[in-house]
Amino acid sequence: MKSQTSNSRFLESSSSAYLDTLRICAALSVLIYHVYFHWLPADKITVAFDRISHTAVVVFFVLSGYVIAYTTSNKNNSANDYFIARFSKLYSIVLPAIILTGIAQYLIKLFSPELILNYGRNAGISHYIISALFCNEIWFYSAAPQLNMPLWSLSFEFWYYVIFGLFYYRKFQRSSLLLAIGACLIAGPKILLMMPIWLFGYFAYKIPQKFVLNKFMTWCAVSISILATFILVYFVKPLSDLGTYPLVYASQFLTDWMIGAAIAIGLYFLPTTDARAKMNNTALSIRKIADLTFPLYVLHLPLIILWDTFLKLDKNISQNIWKPIIGVLILSGLMGVFLERYKYLYVSFFTRLLKTLKMNQRKN
Template sequence: MPNQTFSLYLDVVRFLAAVLVLLYHSNWRELITDQVPLGGYGHSAVIIFFVLSGFVIAYVSDVKEADAKSYAVNRLSRIYSVAIPVLLMTPLLDVWGESISPVFYEDKTTHDLWYVRIFSSLLFLNEVWFVSIMSFSNVPYWSLCYEVWYYVIYAAYIFMRGWKRWVAIVSIALLLGPKILLLFPLWLVGVAIYKWQITYNLSVFKACVLWLMSFFAFYGFHEYGVQYALADLLKAWGGDYLYEQLTFSKYFLSDYLLVPIIAINFIAFRRLSGLCPNMPQAVSRCIRYVSGFTFILYLSHQPLLQFYGAVINGNPDSSRFYLTVIGLVIITVFALGFLTERRKRTWKRFFDLLLSWKGRTRSLNT
């Protein structure tokens, strides 16, 4: 079980990863002429999310959610409390913003077959097989269409038994196709970190060295362009068609090199956190509060960036324009957080009643 310090560390990493994704998507010339510092770390930040997600799901299913119903209620309320409001908000912002300043939406959104986009997004089917359905301007939504199915596969594994378990897992795999499954082992690394208790036996010195080295390795990974070099290699080997069909999984070669760096960072800090297992209450409360807006920041920032960019339509040579847009995005994210993530209990009660009603209906019919 992670101690408080390690748990807070993961919250900090999770929030900073969302900030990196925000910087990545804000790094376009309509908003700012210069390159944004740390603006090239977006995809790597998503891989951090995958590893974190695997760790957290392994923990909660082991300690807090011992049955399938509680697992389902918590996952559904967590996801839909944010996904549904953002999904409904995005096309409205897109249409409004595009009518004000179309340049901010060129090749960055689409409105055709809107009902298909909403339906597939609600069921997280946007990236199955070689389909790639854009959720309007909300590009980051793709990762949710991977992660949700990792929850489902893991639930089938831990809550089902015998031949039914494997029939369910194979059926889900056949529904999803290779793109989503290609990154599933990265998510499972998070599960392995939680399960692999032997890492607590690291010496403090080794843990400190490994933790510091992981930051240098993470920096070097991006400084030397490993992600794009291996993507180009994949394109040369497999051809343009395969490269394009893989869409967000086309960086899988470098992702498999990046994940050990992330894993080492988490493993090493888990050992170091044992030196100070508890943090001051004020620090803990502050970190928990801010990190509570991570999901809404991640899932809403892209349409908000484009909308505020279009509304203000300032000079990209001026940092004032860029900082104003970023400031408005952050303010809006925090406001949305109180209407979404901070209302998880309401969604939780809804899904609890829904699944309880389904369970009673099933028992009456048998």
């Protein structure tokens, strides 16, 4: 074993493939859970995927923190580059998803009004506006449109980006630190309670690897972290049910911390190198699929409900449930590819916005 203390490390192809595979598995578990919950709420598969789907969000938080640590360490982005990249990524998918959700609500009311009884809570226009501003989960508020409840986690992630960015790129002035503290006060206790999970991912990359294990031992450590995660999910009972007020989606934060720590430990041991290297073809193929998991996560629930509105599964539901799973995968994938082509519009918008804010700040 040799010492490795550099804070700038690059991922090997196998490590990149592992991270992307985690993203794919997490997104698919959420999709499968919501499809089964919609058509077969009491099915064994639905019960099995119930807690896994929430664990998938914990996975996303850990991965998000890890990726931010990687990009801020190796790309040396400025504060402007950081915020433009983060906001463009979120809004290029979330804004169309909110519009799709509103269209879905209108069509369901028109063609399948009985479904709106199940998804009618938080359906007012104010909830769409609040969700577009990523304020639907601040403090003890929980107001994502029920037709697209996965938007709750994007509110959490948005504030992690903001809080981290304001702190990481702060100037050594009291006013700069006050901005970061102000963002924490706006986000509120729910979001802050789950932030350690995001930070576990961040520090899994940032903490230097004191010793580099051989490949076999490295992947043994990663495998142990996966096993520990499954043990925690299935054998450690949360102190509170998910959705319990006032913490709502943060109500299981203690067990979520443990699960997040287990996942992060696995990421810490991922093989890295001192020099950037090209990913192999297998890793590149997995990356292309993984890049579609974000649109899948944000678009899948309204697509599921629209599928039920226009393509009923009245007979042999358990045998035909694969149809909406495959259908929604294809639809969200095509929409994701389409939306990615216009991401530059969001980059341009936020670039101009930040320039305008800076100019106004100089004038004042």
